[in-house]
Amino acid sequence: MTKTAKIVYTKTDEAPALATRSFLPIVEAFTKSSGIVIETKDISLAARILAAFPDFLSDDQKVTDAIAELAELVKQPEANIIKLPNISASVPQLMAAIEELQSKGFKIPNYPDEPKDDSEKEIKSRYDKIKGSAVNPVLREGNSDRRAPKAVKNYAKKNPHSMGAWSSDSKTHVATMSKGDFAHNEKSITLPEATTISIVHTDAKGNKTYLKEGLDILKDEIIDATIMSKKALLEFLEEQVEDALDKSVLFSLHMKATMMKVSDPIIFGHAVRVFFKDLFDKHGKTFDKIGVDVNNGFGNLLEKLSELPEEKRDEIRADIRYELTHGADVAMVNSDRGITNLHVPSDVIIDASMPAMIRTSGQMWNAEGKQQDTKAVIPDSSYAGVYSATIDFCKKHGAFDPTTMGTVPNVGLMAQKAEEYGSHDKTFEIASKGKVEVIDTNGNVLLSHKVEAGDIWRMCQVKDAPIQDWVKLAVTRARATETPTVFWLDKKRAHDAELIKKVNTYLKDHDTEGLDIRILSLVDATNFTLKRIKEGKDTISVTGNVLRDYLTDLFPILEVGTSAKMLSIVPLMNGGGLFETGAGGSAPKHVQQFLSEDHLRWDSLGEFLALAVSLEHFSIVNSNKKASILGETLDDASDKLLENRKGPSRKVNELDNRGSHFYLALYWAEALANQDKDAALKTEFTTVFNALSRNEDTILKELIDCQGEPVNIEGYYLPNENLISKAMRPSDSFNAIINS
Numbered sequence: 124m125t126k127t128a129k130i131v132y133t134k135t136d137e138a139p140a141l142a143t144r145s146f147l148p149i150v151e152a153f154t155k156s157s158g159i160v161i162e163t164k165d166i167s168l169a170a171r172i173l174a175a176f177p178d179f180l181s182d183d184q185k186v187t188d189a190i191a192e193l194a195e196l197v198k199q200p201e202a203n204i205i206k207l208p209n210i211s212a213s214v215p216q217l218m219a220a221i222e223e224l225q226s227k228g229f230k231i232p233n234y235p236d237e238p239k240d241d242s243e244k245e246i247k248s249r250y251d252k253i254k255g256s257a258v259n260p261v262l263r264e265g266n267s268d269r270r271a272p273k274a275v276k277n278y279a280k281k282n283p284h285s286m287g288a289w290s291s292d293s294k295t296h297v298a299t300m301s302k303g304d305f306a307h308n309e310k311s312i313t314l315p316e317a318t319t320i321s322i323v324h325t326d327a328k329g330n331k332t333y334l335k336e337g338l339d340i341l342k343d344e345i346i347d348a349t350i351m352s353k354k355a356l357l358e359f360l361e362e363q364v365e366d367a368l369d370k371s372v373l374f375s376l377h378m379k380a381t382m383m384k385v386s387d388p389i390i391f392g393h394a395v396r397v398f399f400k401d402l403f404d405k406h407g408k409t410f411d412k413i414g415v416d417v418n419n420g421f422g423n424l425l426e427k428l429s430e431l432p433e434e435k436r437d438e439i440r441a442d443i444r445y446e447l448t449h450g451a452d453v454a455m456v457n458s459d460r461g462i463t464n465l466h467v468p469s470d471v472i473i474d475a476s477m478p479a480m481i482r483t484s485g486q487m488w489n490a491e492g493k494q495q496d497t498k499a500v501i502p503d504s505s506y507a508g509v510y511s512a513t514i515d516f517c518k519k520h521g522a523f524d525p526t527t528m529g530t531v532p533n534v535g536l537m538a539q540k541a542e543e544y545g546s547h548d549k550t551f552e553i554a555s556k557g558k559v560e561v562i563d564t565n566g567n568v569l570l571s572h573k574v575e576a577g578d579i580w581r582m583c584q585v586k587d588a589p590i591q592d593w594v595k596l597a598v599t600r601a602r603a604t605e606t607p608t609v610f611w612l613d614k615k616r617a618h619d620a621e622l623i624k625k626v627n628t629y630l631k632d633h634d635t636e637g638l639d640i641r642i643l644s645l646v647d648a649t650n651f652t653l654k655r656i657k658e659g660k661d662t663i664s665v666t667g668n669v670l671r672d673y674l675t676d677l678f679p680i681l682e683v684g685t686s687a688k689m690l691s692i693v694p695l696m697n698g699g700g701l702f703e704t705g706a707g708g709s710a711p712k713h714v715q716q717f718l719s720e721d722h723l724r725w726d727s728l729g730e731f732l733a734l735a736v737s738l739e740h741f742s743i744v745n746s747n748k749k750a751s752i753l754g755e756t757l758d759d760a761s762d763k764l765l766e767n768r769k770g771p772s773r774k775v776n777e778l779d780n781r782g783s784h785f786y787l788a789l790y791w792a793e794a795l796a797n798q799d800k801d802a803a804l805k806t807e808f809t810t811v812f813n814a815l816s817r818n819e820d821t822i823l824k825e826l827i828d829c830q831g832e833p834v835n836i837e838g839y840y841l842p843n844e845n846l847i848s849k850a851m852r853p854s855d856s857f858n859a860i861i862n863s
């Protein structure tokens with residue numbers, strides 16, 4: 124049976140989804156004559172909610188379950204998927220999306236915060252599968268290769284982004300735990316044989332609760348378990364709030380509550396309660412009564428206040444104001460609107476927030492809207508050292524210089540829900556004092572921890588095949604680039620010690636003659652890499668899943684100003700290709716700007732790069748020569764776009780995302796018209812190029828004249844298709860050429 128050759132394009136959320144409405148019609152127009160079918164899959168938060176509740180919808184409202192379809196596809200060799208960033212929803216985002224869908228006539232149930240019966244429990248469990256990072260871990264059936272292409276790096280060297288200066292007396296620092304956290308409590312083993320395990324909690328009286336049963340573990344899989352002690356966490360947080368006040372630095376919390384959707388909201392909640400300690404001491408009972416849950420942020424408390432009588436509400440608001448003015452200063456997400464770092468767990472996400480701070484002289488914004496030195500609180504110490512070492516380096520050497528600095532590509536272990544990013548279904552907030560054990564089918568206790576009520580226990584897994592694939596990818600990249608390659612692994616950490624044994628074994632499967640491959644601890648790897656980067660030298664980082672995420676925002680943001688310009692390739696383990704567009708998120712701030720002044724500053728460069736590799740992959744798999752020509756010429760177009768600085772500007776009434784798409788189309792058509800490998804494409808695109816260049820002035824005028832006024836697309840999570848398409852394709856002259 125032959126399957127139709129196609130490229131699957133994901134439809135997502137927020138800024139990238141807006142951009143798709145402008146860019147996808149161009150892609151379809153350019154690839155149509157080459158026998159390439161582009162199929163879209165809607166993986167937006169709204170579509171994922173609707174797909175989970177068919178029994179609540181009328182037939183015409185039902186949607187297919189795109190995630191389930193893609194989960195199958197990624198295991199097939201013919202998979203060729205362009206994946207744009209999507210929302211990993213925190214609870215406040217999930218609730219907002221539900222409310223919007225309900226207001227649009229979809230009779231889906233409310234999110235039951237505290238389910239009262241089995242039916243509510245079932246509904247909550249459906250929503251919990253959508254919550255947080257529910258897309259990426261499913262699609263990522265391969266490890267990742269993220270890097271800044273040469274043209275992007277050269278562009279940044281010639282057109283450096285702004286970099287805030289660093290002074291040696293900056294008070295900015297990272298605060299992390301020195302005991303009792305996940306890092307210090309970790310235990311890890313490699314299973315010599317396949318087995319099935321249970322996770323069992325035994326309380327002080329000997330009563331057993333099965334937290335999980337029947338989990339199959341493969342031969343040679345690494346499993347580890349650890350706890351975050353509640354007591355140690357609270358002590359640590361109290362010290363940090365006090366210290367922030369003493370040192371007059373901003374208290375800021377950097378977590379990954381979206382991806383680490385079970386553990387990190389709990390930690391976030393503790394931080395909110397500790398920061399507003401007096402408030403909770405005084406009004407805790409009232410808050411319990413109205414169902415305040417600050418695991419969803421301080422914003423949840425503010426919202427719930429509306430349920431109180433006016434007098435009580437005013438009293439609490441006055442107390443909040445008092446604490447905010449007399450307690451430690453808190454970092455602000457939006458000082459104009461009074462939104463703090465503790466309001467919404469998805470507003471400050473560590474991979475983007477820490478590099479943004481480092482780029483801004485180590486400062487964040489205070490309540491007056493001014494920059495101030497910061498205490499970056501990262502409770503678990505597993506990875507915090509990377510940021511403290513980087514901050515120390517900047518204090519000593521000053522800010523990095525984008526015109527001369529080297530680059531740090533990443534090879535990341537990610538496949539099959541590797542490590543922490545696959546631990547959500549094995550993470551538990553412990554109900555009572557006792558122990559938690561991982562027990563195999565023969566009753567052997569594999570891992571055991573003493574626990575107290577409120578501790579967070581979790582188990583992570585990483586399978587052997589992904590590790591072998593990861594080591595191979597690292598050697599391939601090292602060989603292709605002849606660049607020193609560092610595995611960021613700490614022999615003192617239990618999990619890493621197991622991984623190091625495997626790395627040493629599997630490196631022997633490859634020809635590493637003449638390659639510089641090392642294994643260094645996180646801090647040593649950071650210092651080694653930063654020293655080289657400063658000297659203009661490149662270093663490949665080979666890391667586990669969390670550091671993959673952190674480093675592929677950190678280095679791009681320092682080197683080229685944004686992770687949007689990264690090439691993110693995921694060679695799928697069964698032969699297919701998943702091409703992620705950039706290494707960042709869905710930029711909610713860009714949507715705010717677009718809605719208020721019709722200017723979209725989102726940069727689609729990552730998408731252009733991803734599509735070019737996808738076309739190349741398509742051409743090899745389907746022996747389609749034209750696809751390869753389309754890919755090559757698309758890369759030429761991206762180079763020219765950078766060279767001519769036709770990326771989107773941040774300011775209204777200048778070239779935006781739509782304008783940059785016009786130039787991409789113009790240069791792509793030009794490159795196709797200039798090539799001589801395929802006569803039909805040459806003829807077709809000579810006409811297109813002539814039409815586009817003849818109309819350049821008119822089109823640009825139309826794309827800029829439309830800006831400046833608010834836009835209404837009737838929704839945030841499920842906007843009106845016609846309105847959004849109209850807003851994103853405002854140039855009739857351009858549309859006429861593309862449509863024909």
Ligand SMILES: NC(=O)C1=CN([C@@H]2O[C@H](COP(=O)(O)OP(=O)(O)OC[C@H]3O[C@@H](n4cnc5c(N)ncnc54)[C@H](OP(=O)(O)O)[C@@H]3O)[C@@H](O)[C@H]2O)C=CC1
Binds near residue numbers: 209
């Ligand atoms: N792969 C995925 O699916 C990912 C999804 N996410 C999700 O995205 C949302 C936002 O996450 P957040 O951590 O704020 O990170 P973002 O990467 O969305 O935003 C951080 C900032 O980076 C800049 N930026 C990012 N991408 C672009 C781009 N293409 N063009 C121009 N600037 C860009 C913007 O800076 P400025 O405002 O200065 O212009 C933006 O405000 C969350 O829902 C999160 O879960 C996050 C990471 C990856």
Ligand SMILES: O=C(O)CCC(=O)C(=O)O
Binds near residue numbers: 259672706707
């Ligand atoms: O899936 C997510 O929530 C975020 C993923 C991410 O940040 C990354 O892969 O860089």
Ligand SMILES: [Mg+2]
Binds near residue numbers: 474672676706707
């Ligand atoms: Mg990331």
